[in-house]
Amino acid sequence: MIFKNISRRYLRSCWKICHRNHSRNILKLHERGMYQDIFPNTSASEILNILNQSPQCVYAGFDPTANSLHVGNLLVIINLLHWQRGGHNVVALLGGATGCIGDPSGKSSDRLALPPETIQENINCLRKNLEVVFENHRKYIWSKNETKLKPIKIVNNETWYRKIDSIQFVSEIGRNFRMGTMLLKHSVQSRINSEVGMSFTEFAYQIFQAYDWLHLLNEYNCRFQIGGSDQMGNISAGHELISRTAKKNVYGLTLPLVTTEEGDKFGKSAGNAIWLDPQKTSPYSLYQYFIRTKDSEVERLLKLFTFYNLGEIKDIMFKHSQHPQERYPQQCLAEHITKLVHGEEGLVRAREATSAIYSKDINSLISLSSTELEQMFEGAPIVTLLLSPALTVLDLGMKAKCFATESDALRIIQAGGFYINHQKVKKVDEVITQAAHILPNLTSLLRVGKRNYYIIKWLT
Ligand SMILES: Nc1ncnc2c1ncn2[C@@H]1O[C@H](COP(=O)(O)OP(=O)(O)OP(=O)(O)O)[C@@H](O)[C@H]1O
Ligand SMILES: N[C@@H](Cc1ccc(O)cc1)C(=O)O
Known part of the structure; x- marks a missing residue:
């Protein structure tokens, strides 16, 4: 953990080079708690020299295991943005190929293979997420008076794997990996001795991520890779491959994992993500x-x-x-x-x-989409209803199961404890109409008492 032992002299030298917020020396972000590890772990001052000499190229990869990126991935994107602000070239890699293989890092069993159409759909969604965040940063956060940002390059590793001959790949690239080193990777160790074990496919994942880096080094002189701390094994595999073949110094930086309050990593496949896609998390x-x-x-x-x-x-x-x-x-x-x-x-x-x-004002509900309404009143029961011509307030309350019995309904509504779209309704026989009771997004928000909400989705 080099950053824990970083010297005062080193920090002073960083400070001289980068007095601005968007410095070329992105190592300085370590002051913000941005880095967990650096690889190789003795290279801080070497990296500092390189960053100081000329703009560099950095990449991070995202596998299309879901149709949106999430807040954990956002930390990686923000780190890429810091590089972009420092005048470096940024490559975001979408794992059209690696997504088919499945990264075993942090996973306790083999991933289910996704159909090719789903992978393609997910790739399109992740590309859009990345483009939107980079564009919002440029438009709303980056000051207009500062230098122009270099555009991000988004690549898909399927484009080069599609062209590679498998025999040549195994004989030329595979030869550079030692079984002993591969077996020692945490992602492999944690699985190989477990009851479920590990497929050869996932075991081989590290070779593909390693080759990606070599490819990007050849293509864009990309000497830096960043990722969450679960990526250390894959990043070191790339470092090893490049040291054996390209004879160039390359460097990896890992970021701390963003976790839930319970300490679990936010992940696409972990089922606990806060998504970047507004349809999934408003x-x-x-x-x-x-x-x-x-x-x-x-x-x-x-x-x-x-x-x-x-x-x-x-x-x-x-x-x-x-x-x-x-x-x-x-x-x-x-x-x-x-x-x-x-x-x-x-x-x-x-x-x-x-x-x-x-x-609690109806106007505040009018501009919401039905997804926003559902997410805002998360946990509120959702009932789908057909708007029939003579449906009354009482019928609506009963159909939505707002009340246990009809006599409860009559008592509560007449006492002023029932609301449609934040407006009190006391007449039990009032007829429900689209104009008076249904929001433009074809929903109605019912409330009983202070905080029991129900959402009606109207079929038209
Ligand atoms: N919670 C997190 N905190 C910080 N970085 C993260 C987090 N989750 C993912 N990352 C990083 O984002 C990059 C892309 O990760 P990836 O595409 O595998 O997402 P993921 O959410 O981990 O997906 P999956 O759950 O399917 O493994 C990697 O560098 C990974 O380490
Ligand atoms: N293995 C990374 C994604 C990735 C894919 C290919 C790469 O070249 C780099 C990173 C992850 O699952 O988090």
């Missing part, structure tokens, strides 16, 4: 996720997930110490990330949705 839910950040975590996340400089973060935290109840750092964090992922428009929607919950 701007409102993303915003709320970061608004809920604990006080003890918020400074660390501001350093990792925003582009505020350390002085600005210090000021934000000072303001917090004066008025902790205002949750100012949480707001800065949520706004910054929502803007980066969903643009200004997404941030406006997230703010509108937040006010829709707290203002």
Whole structure:
């Protein structure tokens, strides 16, 4: 863990070279807690020299194991953005080929193979996620007065594997890997002795990620690879292959894994992700996720997930110490990330949705999509109904199972405890109409009492 032992002299030299927030020396991000490891682990000052001499090329890969990237992947993207801000060339690799093989890192059993159409669909979605975040950063976060950013290059490793002859690959590339080293990888060790074991396909994964790096080195002189800390084994495999074949020095940097409150890694296949695709996690839910950040975590996340400089973060935290109840750092964090992922428009929607919950005003519901409504009132039962001509308020309440019995319904509605789209309805025989009771997104939000919500999706 080189960063734990980094010397004061080294840090002073970094500081001289990079007094600005977007320095060419991205190693300095270590002050923000951005790096976990560096590979090879004695190369900090060597890297510093290289970064200081000329713009470099860096890459990170994303496998198409789902149809969206998530907040864990966002940390890798933000690190790539720091490189871009420092004037370096950035390559994002989509694993059209590696996604078919399956990375065993962090997985306790073999992945299920995805059909080729799904992989292609996922690739398209991940490409869009990346393009949107890079564009939002350029448009809304990068200052107009600063230098022009070099555009990100997005490549798919299927393009080169499709052209490679398999016999030649095994005989020429495979020869550079030693079984002993491959077997020692954590991703292999943790599986090989388990009951489920490991397929040859996943065992071979490291060779493919290693070859990607060699390919990108030849193509773009790409000497740096970054990834989450679970990627160390694959990154070191690439380093080994390149040292044997290309005889060039290359370097890997790993980032800490973003985890849930329980300490589990957020992952595409882990079923716990906060997604970047607004259809899967609305701007409102993303915003709320970061608004809920604990006080003890918020400074660390501001350093990792925003582009505020350390002085600005210090000021934000000072303001917090004066008025902790205002949750100012949480707001800065949520706004910054929502803007980066969903643009200004997404941030406006997230703010509108937040006010829709707290203002209890029908106007605040009108602009929401049905997905946003569902995500905002997560956990509310969803009932699909056909709008029949004589449906009354009482019928609606009963069909949505808002009340246990009809006499409960009559009592509660007449006492003023039933709401449609935040508006109190007391007449049990009032007829439901599209104009009066249904939102433009063809839903209605019912509420019984203070906080029991139900969502009606209308079939038309
Ligand atoms: N929670 C996380 N925190 C930090 N980095 C992460 C996190 N999850 C993934 N990454 C990194 O993002 C990059 C792309 O990872 P990948 O495409 O495999 O996503 P994943 O979410 O880990 O997918 P899967 O769950 O299918 O393994 C890798 O460098 C990986 O280490
Ligand atoms: N193995 C990485 C994704 C990746 C794929 C190919 C690469 O060349 C690099 C990275 C992951 O699953 O997280």
